Amino acid sequence: MQSDQSTEVHEPIKAVPVRHPGRWVAGLVLLVLLAMVTNTIVSKIPKQNGQPGTQWRYGWDLVRQLIFSAPYANAALLTMWLTLTAMLVGIGLGLVIALFRLSPNPLLSGTAWTYTWFFRGTPVIVQIFFWYNIASIYPTLGVGVPFGTVYWHLNPITLISGFVAAAILGLGLNEAAYMSEIFRAGMLSVDRGQIEAAQSLGMPHTLTQRLVVLPQAMRVIIPPTGNEVISMLKTSALAGLVGLPELFYQYQGTAANTFQNIPPLIAISLWYLLITTVLSIGQYFVERHYRRGVAGVSQRRFGGYVLSSVFKPRRRGGMWDVTSDSVLVPHR
Amino acid sequence: MSTPVAQSPSFVSEDASRPPMVLAQDVRKRFGRLQVLRGINLAVEAGTVTCIVGPSGSGKSTFLRCINHLERVDAGRLSVDGTLVGYRMRRGKLYELTDRQICKMRADIGMVFQRFNLFPHLTALENVTVAPLRVRRPPFSFRHPIRSHHARRAFKEEVRREAADLLERVGLADKSSSYPSQLSGGQQQRVAIARALAMKPKLMLFDEPTSALDPELVGEVLDVMRGLAADGMTMIVVTHEMGFAREVGDALVFMDDGEILESGAPRDVLAAPSNPRFQAFLSKVLT
Numbered sequence: 192m193q194s195d196q197s198t199e200v201h202e203p204i205k206a207v208p209v210r211h212p213g214r215w216v217a218g219l220v221l222l223v224l225l226a227m228v229t230n231t232i233v234s235k236i237p238k239q240n241g242q243p244g245t246q247w248r249y250g251w252d253l254v255r256q257l258i259f260s261a262p263y264a265n266a267a268l269l270t271m272w273l274t275l276t277a278m279l280v281g282i283g284l285g286l287v288i289a290l291f292r293l294s295p296n297p298l299l300s301g302t303a304w305t306y307t308w309f310f311r312g313t314p315v316i317v318q319i320f321f322w323y324n325i326a327s328i329y330p331t332l333g334v335g336v337p338f339g340t341v342y343w344h345l346n347p348i349t350l351i352s353g354f355v356a357a358a359i360l361g362l363g364l365n366e367a368a369y370m371s372e373i374f375r376a377g378m379l380s381v382d383r384g385q386i387e388a389a390q391s392l393g394m395p396h397t398l399t400q401r402l403v404v405l406p407q408a409m410r411v412i413i414p415p416t417g418n419e420v421i422s423m424l425k426t427s428a429l430a431g432l433v434g435l436p437e438l439f440y441q442y443q444g445t446a447a448n449t450f451q452n453i454p455p456l457i458a459i460s461l462w463y464l465l466i467t468t469v470l471s472i473g474q475y476f477v478e479r480h481y482r483r484g485v486a487g488v489s490q491r492r493f494g495g496y497v498l499s500s501v502f503k504p505r506r507r508g509g510m511w512d513v514t515s516d517s518v519l520v521p522h523r
Numbered sequence: 524m525s526t527p528v529a530q531s532p533s534f535v536s537e538d539a540s541r542p543p544m545v546l547a548q549d550v551r552k553r554f555g556r557l558q559v560l561r562g563i564n565l566a567v568e569a570g571t572v573t574c575i576v577g578p579s580g581s582g583k584s585t586f587l588r589c590i591n592h593l594e595r596v597d598a599g600r601l602s603v604d605g606t607l608v609g610y611r612m613r614r615g616k617l618y619e620l621t622d623r624q625i626c627k628m629r630a631d632i633g634m635v636f637q638r639f640n641l642f643p644h645l646t647a648l649e650n651v652t653v654a655p656l657r658v659r660r661p662p663f664s665f666r667h668p669i670r671s672h673h674a675r676r677a678f679k680e681e682v683r684r685e686a687a688d689l690l691e692r693v694g695l696a697d698k699s700s701s702y703p704s705q706l707s708g709g710q711q712q713r714v715a716i717a718r719a720l721a722m723k724p725k726l727m728l729f730d731e732p733t734s735a736l737d738p739e740l741v742g743e744v745l746d747v748m749r750g751l752a753a754d755g756m757t758m759i760v761v762t763h764e765m766g767f768a769r770e771v772g773d774a775l776v777f778m779d780d781g782e783i784l785e786s787g788a789p790r791d792v793l794a795a796p797s798n799p800r801f802q803a804f805l806s807k808v809l810t
Contacts, residue, residue: 388640393630484702
């Protein structure tokens with residue numbers, strides 16, 4: 192028999208681990224429920240007499256027919272294009288509004304506040320329909336002397352009343368209100384000392400914002416912006432209501448023609464899921480870019496592990512190297 | 524009570540043709556109802572090191588921040604190298620400076636902060652080069668595109684070279700591609716000093732440069748500052764390091780409650796402090 196001392200120091204502890212019967216029961220129940228749902232998804236509807244049926248409960252044959260058909264694929268492209276364009280409008284205008292809001296000029300900050308108040312306070316669908324019908328209150332748009340001569344004008348029926356413009360304006364201007372708040376939060380999160388350091392080096396205001404504040408604010412700005420992009424992808428379905436042939440519009444068409452609702456819904460859902468997945472991967476890389484110079488274990492999140500192992504085959508100890516100073520150093 | 528300027532002729536401008544680097548005359552500053560500076564009179568000659576000591580809340584950091592206009596002065600006159608800080612005198616009237624003019628003035632004054640304030644998204648070298656590259660770089664000229672392009676490229680190379688030299692001077696030549704988060708506090712503060720020096724300032728302000736450091740890291744920063752003083756840099760140092768003040772300082776200023784209560788050559792005032800509040804302060808600090 193060993194002495195007490197050596198047991199204390201060298202022997203790893205051998206103890207009976209705590210049992211968790213509750214976990215096993217809950218897991219089993221969940222497994223059974225999951226099996227039942229899966230069974231309905233992958234099975235055909237049985238006939239009245241109990242014979243195996245020929246009709247998929249989820250209409251997989253129709254889903255397969257629809258999903259890569261030309262109208263659906265084009266609709267998916269249009270949805271992506273609409274999302275990106277509306278987001279670009281939202282991000283560009285949102286940044287301007289955020290800078291206005293943080294400006295010491297009360298006229299500018301007041302304007303920005305009012306903008307956010309209005310566009311955040313009315314439903315997107317109302318805004319889209321508003322832009323769709325704008326020509327009824329402003330039949331022409333012109334450039335000239337205020338309250339005076341108009342030198343150049345155009346017919347907004349061609350510009351605004353098009354459903355494309357209405358959708359982009361409605362989605363983009365609404366998004367700008369939300370993005371401006373995200374930008375503002377990001378810029379306020381940057382330490383005041385950073386601005387003072389830049390000022391003490393003689394950097395003017397705009398240069399300080401561009402070189403010091405925004406790059407650091409980006410770390411705070413990117414995650415909610417990723418959320419907004421994905422949210423926009425789904426909100427863009429509203430554009431179908433003013434006749435833009437995107438995914439939801441295609442569903443409506445198919446449902447009206449075939450009286451089948453679930454299969455086209457599944458088809459467009461799969462498209463939405465696919466695009467969301469691609470966007471999430473993109474977000475991971477953008478976040479990694481703006482994480483430059485920030486060390487800390489908190490950076491290693493589950494998604495980070497999964498994605499880095501998928502997209503960056505193991506190089507020396509994964510995404511981060513641990514140096515002798517036990518400081519986390521990003522890979523070069 | 525006589526003003527500190529009159530008290531200590533050793534660092535008052537004798538030569539009227541050459542103004543002192545920093546001249547404060549009855550400088551006052553209040554934050555809301557709190558009077559932070561109650562009339563500061565001080566002259567700092569070019570090439571000297573002035574250490575400002577005093578209990579926390581005595582207004583020493585505020586005074587330092589007034590010198591490069593991070594805080595605006597409420598009353599009195601403050602000038603650096605003969606030019607008024609933050610204002611311009613024209614036809615007997617004071618005009619506020621524009622943002623651009625203030626930046627131009629600040630570019631000649633280096634500042635080192637207690638919390639380093641390095642830019643965390645830039646490497647040590649980028650931290651040092653970013654300001655000269657963006658602020659000092661000659662503009663592109665459309666009248667002489669080729670010549671100005673070459674001038675700009677040469678300038679960029681020169682800034683890089685000088686930045687590398689500066690990092691070597693503060694002993695961090697091997698850390699130029701490290702991010703601030705990978706450096707110790709002392710190393711970060713040395714990069715911050717190099718960053719300020721990269722603008723080739725005529726005056727350096729240090730706001731408690733060693734107060735946020737672990738004790739064993741204080742020495743390396745003080746060594747860099749000592750070297751800077753030996754090279755003839757004009758420095759104003761807000762500090763609690765009495766040893767540094769005694770050894771390197773040409774003048775020691777004691778501030779309390781927004782006033783300068785005692786000033787003079789460090790050895791003299793530390794050996795025989797006359798003001799009772801300074802005596803009390805020293806007895807707490809020097810134990």
